[in-house]
Amino acid sequence: MNTSEIKTRFPIFQHHPELVYLDSAATSLKPQTVIDAEREYLEEYSTNVGRGLYPLAEKATEKFEAVREKVARHIKAAGSQEIIFTSSTTGSINLAADLLNHTVNNGDNLIITAMEHHSNFLPWQELVRQKNADLRVAPLTQTGELDLGILQNLVDARTKIVAFTAVSNVLGTINPVQEIVTIIKNINPHTLILVDAAQATGSIPLDVTRWNADLVAFSAHKMFGPTGVGVLYGKSHLLEKLRPVTFGGNMVLDVGQASETIYKEAPTRFEAGTPNIGGVIALGAALDYIENLGPANIRGHEKNLTDHALKRLQETFRNDIRIIGPINPERHGSIISFALNGIHPHDIAHLLGEKNICIRAGHHCAAPLHRALGLDATTRISFSVYNNEDDVEKLIGVLKEIQKMFLMK
Amino acid sequence: MSLYQDCILDHYRNPRNHGTLLRATHRASTNNPVCGDKLQMDLIVKNDIIEDARFSGAGCAISQASASLLTETLKKKTSADARAIKPADILKLLGVPLSPNRLKCGLLSLETLKKALNNKM
Ligand SMILES: Cc1ncc(COP(=O)(O)O)c(C=O)c1O
Numbered sequence: 001m002n003t004s005e006i007k008t009r010f011p012i013f014q015h016h017p018e019l020v021y022l023d024s025a026a027t028s029l030k031p032q033t034v035i036d037a038e039r040e041y042l043e044e045y046s047t048n049v050g051r052g053l054y055p056l057a058e059k060a061t062e063k064f065e066a067v068r069e070k071v072a073r074h075i076k077a078a079g080s081q082e083i084i085f086t087s088s089t090t091g092s093i094n095l096a097a098d099l100l101n102h103t104v105n106n107g108d109n110l111i112i113t114a115m116e117h118h119s120n121f122l123p124w125q126e127l128v129r130q131k132n133a134d135l136r137v138a139p140l141t142q143t144g145e146l147d148l149g150i151l152q153n154l155v156d157a158r159t160k161i162v163a164f165t166a167v168s169n170v171l172g173t174i175n176p177v178q179e180i181v182t183i184i185k186n187i188n189p190h191t192l193i194l195v196d197a198a199q200a201t202g203s204i205p206l207d208v209t210r211w212n213a214d215l216v217a218f219s220a221h222k223m224f225g226p227t228g229v230g231v232l233y234g235k236s237h238l239l240e241k242l243r244p245v246t247f248g249g250n251m252v253l254d255v256g257q258a259s260e261t262i263y264k265e266a267p268t269r270f271e272a273g274t275p276n277i278g279g280v281i282a283l284g285a286a287l288d289y290i291e292n293l294g295p296a297n298i299r300g301h302e303k304n305l306t307d308h309a310l311k312r313l314q315e316t317f318r319n320d321i322r323i324i325g326p327i328n329p330e331r332h333g334s335i336i337s338f339a340l341n342g343i344h345p346h347d348i349a350h351l352l353g354e355k356n357i358c359i360r361a362g363h364h365c366a367a368p369l370h371r372a373l374g375l376d377a378t379t380r381i382s383f384s385v386y387n388n389e390d391d392v393e394k395l396i397g398v399l400k401e402i403q404k405m406f407l408m409k
Numbered sequence: 410m411s412l413y414q415d416c417i418l419d420h421y422r423n424p425r426n427h428g429t430l431l432r433a434t435h436r437a438s439t440n441n442p443v444c445g446d447k448l449q450m451d452l453i454v455k456n457d458i459i460e461d462a463r464f465s466g467a468g469c470a471i472s473q474a475s476a477s478l479l480t481e482t483l484k485k486k487t488s489a490d491a492r493a494i495k496p497a498d499i500l501k502l503l504g505v506p507l508s509p510n511r512l513k514c515g516l517l518s519l520e521t522l523k524k525a526l527n528n529k530m
Contacts, residue, residue, distance in 0.1 A: 344469040346446075346514065347413070354411055363445060376445025376467070405418065406470075 001293070001301040003388040010386055011035065020357040020391045025169055025199060025335050025364075025382035027221045030286075034224055037285035041278040049277055050250050050268075064277055067284035068267075074287050075197075075216065076207040077233055084232040084239075084267040085275050089198040090119040092217035092232035093163070095270065096194055097123035098245040099234075101130075103160055103192070109134040110161045111154050113146055114372050115168040118365045120196040120217075124163055138164070140372065144171040144325040148183060155187040162191055167199035170366045170380065171325030172306070172335035174204065177211045185212070192238070198222055202286075202384070203302060203334055205295035214238050220279065225286035229279040232270075239266035248272035298385055302334035305383050309336055309392045316396050320403070324378055334383040337364075340399070343406045345379040348399070355398045412505050413470065420474035425481050428463045437524035438466070441517050446472040450521040452483075459483050459491060464521070469514050471507070476518035478502040488526055494519060 007013045009031045012021075021029060047057040049064045068080040077083060086092045104110065110124050114137055128135040138151040146164070155162070162184050167174050177195055184191050194215040200206060202223030208216050215238070220229035234242075244251060244263055251272045253262040263269040290298065307329040313321055313336070320341040326332050340348060345361035352359055360380040363370040370376065381395065433451035440447045446468025453461040462483040464476040479499065483491060499519050500507065507515045 344446075344467075346469040346511075347471075350412060350469075350511070370445075376447070405413065406422070408418075408422075 001297060001385060003386055006293075007386050009033070013386070016356065018356045020394050022381040022383065022387065022391060022395065023358045023360050024384035024387075025222070025380065026360055027227065028202060028224050028384050029386060030226065031224055031289050033289055034226065034282045034285045038226055038278045038282035041281045046278070048274055060277060063281050063284070064275075067280050067287075070284050070287050071231055074206070074291070075233060076209050078209065078236060081266060082233055082236050082239065084234065084270045085280055086217075086230040086232050087228055087276070088221075088230040089196060089217045089219040090230070092230045093119055093194065093196065094123050095232055095245070096215050096217065096234075097127050099242045099270070100161060100192060101127060101245075102243075104128070104131045104133050106132045107134075108158045108160045109136055109154075109156070110163070111136045111138060111151070111159060112162075113138040113151070113164045114140050115144070115146070115171055115173065115366065115369050116163070116165055117169050117196065117198070118367070119198075120163050120165060120194075121368065124161070133160070137368070140171075143327070144168070144173050145331060146173075146175055146180070148176075148180065151180070152183050152187065155184050155191065157188060159184075159188050159191045161194065163194040163196065165196040165199065167197075167203065167333040167335070168325070168366075168369075169199045169335065170337050170364050170369055170378065172333045172337070173326055174200075174331050174333050177213065181212045199333060199335065202290060202298070204299050208233055220283040220286060223283075223286055224289050225283040226276075226279045228276045229283050234266070236266065239270070242266070242270075244269045244272065246270075246272045250274070293385060301385060302383050303329050303332075305387060305389065305392070306332055306334050306336060308389060309381070309383070309395075312392055312396055313338065316400065317403070324373060324375075335380060336382070337378040337380040339375055339378055340403065343402060345377040347406070348379050348402060351402045351405075352395070352398055355394075357395055357398060359395075412507070412511065414505055416504060417470055417474040420477040421470040424464075424473060424477040426463050426477065427465060429465050430461060430463050433463075433530060435525045435529055437521055437528045439517060439521045439524060441468065441472065441513050446514055446517055448472065448476055448517050448521045450476070450480075450518070450525040452525050454488055454526075457487050457489075459486050459488065464518070468517075471503070471511055471514040472517045475499055475503055475515050476521070479518045479522065483522075491522065492526055494522070 010029045045056045047060045049061040068083045072080045136154045192214045195213040197218040201218045216233040221227040251269045255261045322339045324337040349361035430451040435452040438449035448466040451463045462480040
């Protein structure tokens with residue numbers, strides 16, 4: 001993958017030529033085509049969708065709905081009726097929890113895992129609290145992978161929902177989604193499964209049909225798209241059965257005062273109000289960007305770079321570094337978290353920042369996981385298509401300086 | 410100017426008044442959820458005079474150096490004088506400007522001190 005050519009497509013590098021951006025897991029940078037798509041909507045046809053009968057509004061509606069089709073094709077859904085637009089992964093998971101609220105009763109159980117982002121933890125914690133149900137947390141192995149044996153034992157006849165991440169935003173672990181779904185459905189075919197794909201999109205090729213998950217959530221901004229747009233995929237036969245949980249314009253066929261209000265079909269009945277139209281259209285451009293590079297090529301590039309970085313970090317810092325997460329590159333996405341002996345992650349992040357190297361420090365919205373690891377915070381680097389081995393060397397060079405500065409007596 | 414001046418690094422590497430006090434009359438601990446910094450402050454206050462102050466905990470260099478610098482100024486102060494210490498005084502001790510997202514780290518020591526003064530054992 002020609003990273004210097006790729007960099008020319010991301011205008012942020014013209015504004016900051018020295019930038020070493022190693023925080024794509026927080027949000028990815030945006031290519032010019034994505035920026036242009038949103039700007040074109042705002043400048044040339046910024047009309048509402050789904051209502052107007054004049055050509056500009058028809059154009060906006062067409063472009064908007066075309067992205068729904070594109071998302072469906074990209075993640076290999078059965079059709080665009082399975083794609084609900086939301087505000088973010090967080091918005092999608094909260095929507096899912098609200099949609100499924102009525103299916104959970106006193107004495108039922110929900111399962112999540114110890115590697116979940118707070119977004120895929122708190123909505124379920126709140127749901128079980130409301131319903132007096134049980135929240136079971138599937139533990140991890142020593143290498144930071146899901147312990148499938150234990151997970152299997154947690155599932156029973158009263159397991160209503162299992163929610164887990166496709167790729168951990170801390171450990172980098174790529175979970176075997178299809179295998180996990182099969183295990184769960186073999187034990188209880190009625191259990192509904194939600195996959196948090198926030199860290200998978202834009203990094204590993206997706207196939208929700210093969211995954212066989214009932215619901216899948218992700219954000220546009222982690223896949224080269226804008227902030228403020230998310231997707232909740234749901235199997236059509238599930239969505240058809242669910243009642244809306246937010247109410248307003250755009251989602252009804254007929255509103256009666258005394259008689260029954262008739263809601264539109266899924267997915268429109270779950271999208272009350274005016275959506276983020278320009279953002280959705282820009283997501284379409286982000287999907288084109290990914291398709292043009294090729295999802296398999298992106299994964300190949302990130303895998304090589306992650307493997308290289310893991311080796312370089314270990315050979316440079318040896319016993320002073322603790323890498324959190326699987327070392328096997330097949331099971332590792334483009335995220336590496338680590339702890340450096342004697343140096344707090346916030347100091348590392350700050351000092352790297354002074355050298356234009358952007359990384360993350362903290363618990364990465366996964367406090368329960370850090371508690372399990374016995375660490376208050378970790379340092380995280382993450383790669384995307386615009387990163388290369390030079391970035392890794394710059395990072396290691398500055399890390400060595402920081403280490404010298406801190407360990408000097 | 411880098412935040413990490415020699416003074417801060419020195420206090421981080423060789424913290425002054427580090428530890429706990431068995432006979433503490435006042436004690437409190439706090440944490441900074443953003444970075445996971447933790448601080449505990451132990452005081453011995455006699456006749457309204459701070460006789461001894463120690464801190465313990467773990468966290469970033471800014472939070473720990475700030476605690477070390479602060480404890481150095483506490484001995485022989487009246488508790489009223491200690492209560493009157495302001496954020497600006499801590500920033501002066503640190504000697505570097507803090508960006509908004511590091512302010513919490515820098516001021517954790519002061520927060521812990523105030524909490525300890527209100528927490529007689
Ligand atoms: C695994 C995972 N889930 C959910 C989220 C939340 O995404 P958003 O903030 O876009 O809602 C993130 C973002 O950091 C994430 O990494």
